């Protein structure tokens with residue numbers, strides 16, 4: 001048996017699910033990650049420690065294990081009839097929130113302290129200092145590493161297959177189970193990943209270049 | 217009239233290092249006080265305490281009626297009355313010159329955009345930079361950036377201006393243009409404290425010179441004091457150039 005258009009279509013749909021799951025992970029992870037990044041530089045030590053604890057636990061757990069925990073954990077609390085994308089989505093959102101939080105905390109902290117101080121001396125509130133002075137500068141620094149991490153998210157969605165979610169990698173595996181042409185099939189799968197990831201890394205690189213030029 | 221600034225027996229340590237060891241002085245309305253002293257003598261720390269960027273360990277600081285040593289101090293109210301300019305300008309690099317100046321009046325005083333823009337233009341005219349309103353800070357020379365920083369403070373119409381070695385990062389040529397702006401301010405009756413290494417400027421503009429040594433006000437007097445130092449330490453300080 002060989003690869004037919006039907007197989008290709010099946011893999012392509014897997015690719016769309018990969019994009020969808022990546023989008024969920026990125027959007028959800030951004031919202032929670034942003035709040036966590038702010039919490040990490042909060043004036044309150046308790047808030048800082050809580051955020052740091054969450055990030056450490058998530059970063060210290062393999063994504064595979066996080067996904068299993070959500071899959072079986074949701075079943076334990078009686079939500080076992082939920083589609084696989086829910087467990088996969090939750091797991092990936094939690095995973096990306098922790099990493100994005102750390103990336104963004106670094107960006108926020110790389111804005112010189114003197115900028116905070118200058119804004120403080122102009123009688124701006126803490127919120128105004130953050131939104132009008134610090135964030136706009138941190139966002140410029142954050143763009144390139146954030147897009148870079150987006151590529152990681154896309155690739156890591158392949159782990160969602162362990163909870164039965166049929167994304168790109170799992171679609172390839174299923175096709176291979178029927179035609180037993182692993183090399184051909186996974187070359188095609190790899191090509192799909194490349195088509196999704198390449199524009200992102202190219203974008204990230206060009207952003208980085210632009211930023212460096214602006215610095216000079 | 218009562219003093220704009222008064223420090224009374226102020227102590228401040230960083231860990232085991234005693235930086236201010238009983239500092240007292242006053243600044244009257246319209247007075248220009250120059251603070252001089254060797255590196256590490258606590259000049260910057262004293263300025264930062266006056267603006268509540270550092271909290272004092274003991275002693276009292278009153279600035280424009282605000283009790284700065286009081287833990288219940290309303291910092292934002294204090295900062296509306298006090299402008300500060302640093303050696304490193306600290307302009308906001310993502311904003312144009314005009315936006316740098318308009319930020320605080322629009323955020324803090326709820327001024328409208330158009331009114332704030334007019335205000336920005338008028339303070340820029342005062343520092344001689346009207347044509348730079350729409351440039352970004354990185355497009356300006358050091359001296360121009362420092363004048364923008366002064367204009368940004370002036371836009372808040374402070375009752376007191378603090379300057380911490382604002383010309384130390386500039387070459388002599390650019391120093392003059394910044395000093396001229398400060399002199400104009402002094403003539404206009406602004407109360408100010410300036411930490412400076414420019415002895416000639418201190419002698420000319422200051423109504424009072426404070427020589428700090430080892431965390432204390434060691435010697436104080438009118439500008440002429442620099443020509444006739446009373447203490448051995450000031451004599452040595454003046455003799456060694458800086």
Ligand SMILES: Nc1ncnc2c1ncn2[C@@H]1O[C@H](COP(=O)(O)OP(=O)(O)OP(=O)(O)O)[C@@H](O)[C@H]1O
Nearest residue numbers: 230233235253254255256257258259260261262381
């Ligand atoms: N945040 C801080 N933490 C620890 N030590 C500090 C801090 N700020 C200042 N110091 C120390 O306090 C002392 C006085 O510093 P300060 O900056 O007030 O001196 P200065 O008179 O302004 O000197 P310079 O002319 O070099 O600016 C120095 O020994 C400095 O190392």
Ligand SMILES: [Mg+2]
Nearest residue numbers: 259260261381
């Ligand atoms: Mg200093």
